[in-house]
Amino acid sequence: MQFQGTKDYVATEDLKIAVNAAVTLERPLLVKGEPGTGKTELARQVADALGLRMIEWNVKSTTRAQQGLYEYDAVSRLRDSQLGDERVHDVKNYIKRGKLWEAFDADEKVVLLIDEIDKADIEFPNDLLQELDKMEFHVYETGETIRAKQRPIMIITSNNEKELPDAFLRRCFFHYIQFPDAETMRKIVEVHHPGIKDSLLTTALTQFYEIRDTAGLKKKPSTSEVLDWLKLLLAEDLTAEDLKRDGADALPKLHGALLKNEQDVHLFERLAFMARGRR
Template sequence: MRFSGTDDYVATEDLTVAVNAAVTLERPLLVKGEPGTGKTELARQVAGALGLPIIEWHIKSTTRAQQGLYEYDAVSRLRDSQLGDERVNDVANYIKRGKLWQAFEAEERVVLLIDEIDKADIEFPNDLLQELDRMEFFVYETGETIEARHRPIVIITSNNEKELPDAFLRRCFFHYIRFPEMEVMKRIVEVHHPGIKQALLTTALTQFYEIRDQQGLKKKPSTSEVLDWLKLLLAEDLSPEDLRRDGASALPKLHGALLKNEQDVALFERLAFMARGQR
């Protein structure tokens, strides 16, 4: 069971090594990187390539670790008891199974995605240590222990918004997805926009990387954003000459696909103003 990328996902050699190492070690794979570098999609592609189902747990700021195991709905049970509902005699009727429980009881091995773990409270990763390590947990309301039938392939993503606890990091295999270089980006674009003219692609990507390298940029455009931008350029049937900027405008064509806040737009407008002043 080895991952080597897919036709729809360009995986670098170090990324495929990381995925296969985590599978071999039976450790969660912790993937960090800028937003838009394909961390979430990696889990889906691993599942597809290995022919496994995927269970996705998308973390929010309000998500608690317990929700991944199960939740006990005591309020519904109290209401049903007042109404004389016979369901109250079995507490299991009020247990809602979480994503980890679903992964543990699956009939076959699955890929479990824990997406954007750094959005949750700082204690969230520590609260999952034992369950991810032992692949089991105890349900206090029913007195049963839930053990994983098949150890899932666990892929955890983080946008690096906050530090994760050392105890959690020790239990993971770590990989940082670096932002793609020009040649890798060309391969990624070819997957999404096959047959794009090389002259247009080179001109557009050169401009894109110049924007990313601009000092003072608040939010650098990501891979997903350059793919959207190229889609617009193709839809408008623009040529490499159409993309060339003069001193009057430092903003790229259709810049709304790349620059996502007014500060960055203002930065490029100031650059254009300064360029005109030097003429």
Template sequence: MTARFDGTTDYVSTDDLTMAVNAAITLERPLLVKGEPGTGKTELARQVASALGLEMIEWSIKSTTRAQQGLYEYDAVSRLRDSQLGDERVNDVANYIRKGKLWQAFEADHKTVLLIDEIDKADIEFPNDLLQELDRMEFHVYETGETVRARQRPIVIITSNNEKELPDAFLRRCFFHYIKFPDHETLRQIVEVHHPGIKRALLDTALTQFYELRDQPGLKKKPSTSEVLDWLKLLLAEDLDAADLKRDGASALPRLHGALLKNEQDVHLFERLAFMARRGR
């Protein structure tokens, strides 16, 4: 029977996101998840693993990451050093093969969730270099002559912040889902998971200010879901209520705005708005 994801008590999954996860599982295709940073893409993989009772193997991609590292790496330098020292380990090349995250997922005796996180950080050729391995669920180790095949096909979840376009050939092999920024009601549910019992008046006022801030034209970086959760955590820690969030007109910035605005251009934007509002009185 095919495993099915129905969300968890710690993660609010919309109907279309739940459908996308289960479609990818059924098709045995990688699930490519795009969306703004901070919308829960990485956390989705963790929650899928938790809900299905599976081990998660996480491969975090950097700008310097090569696709080969996900398969294996051959440490020729160590082998040369050991040969100079007369170490008997040099007789077996397998001693110098370091298994990558895909190899770990492929050799697992049980099904796993393999997260390839922020694939768009890598070189443009990176996704193409993994096409065959993710499609066939196998790869060849040239140094030992062996072929590594997946014992249990892992559930592959790939995240992207949309920083660069991914190749068409790669996209064809994935089931795609874009996580839209949550609407007011969905965000309220997410907040309730992280801050249960938060006062309704405080939450209403805070979310109103948050969406007004996000919708401000000219904003360089819109605050994300994770940032509004941090902001609310600070408001609760300071024991503030709805009345404390009211702005007096001297500033267009919300209280503790450093949790929401992360660059000086956006702070200056709201300072200018407040200045113009005062001049217009």
């Protein structure tokens, strides 16, 4: 079971090695990188490439680890008991299975994505240590132990918003997705916008990397944003000549696809003003 990328996803050699190492070691793959570098999409493409079903657990700031196992709805059971509902005699009627339970209970191997784990409370990763190690958990209300029928391929993403505990990191195989260089970016663009004119792509990517390298930028544009920008350029039928800028116009065409806050827009406006002052 080897991941070699897909026609819809450009995977670098080191990323392929990381995925296959995690699969071999049967450890979760912890993937970090800038937002928009394809961390979430990686899980989908691994599932597609290996012909496996994917189960997705999107973590929010309010998410608790217990929700990934199961939740017991005591309020509904109390209400049903007051109404004389026969369902109340079987506690299983009030157990809601979580994404981990769904993955553990699958007869076939699945890909389990735990997306943006760093959004949750700092104790969230620690609360999953036993489940990651033993691939089992106990349901106290029913007295049963849920064990994974097939160990899932687990991919965990993080945007590095907060540090993850050492005990959790020890249980993972780690990979940081570097921001694509220009050559890799060309391959990514070709997947999404096949046949784009080389002159337009060269000029657009030159501007894109210049913007990313601008000192003082609050939010650097990501891979997903340059793809959106190129889609707009193609829709407007713009040419490489149309993209050319001078000092009086430092903002790129359709800059709203690349610059996502007023601070960065003002930065480029100041650069244009300074350029005009030097004339």
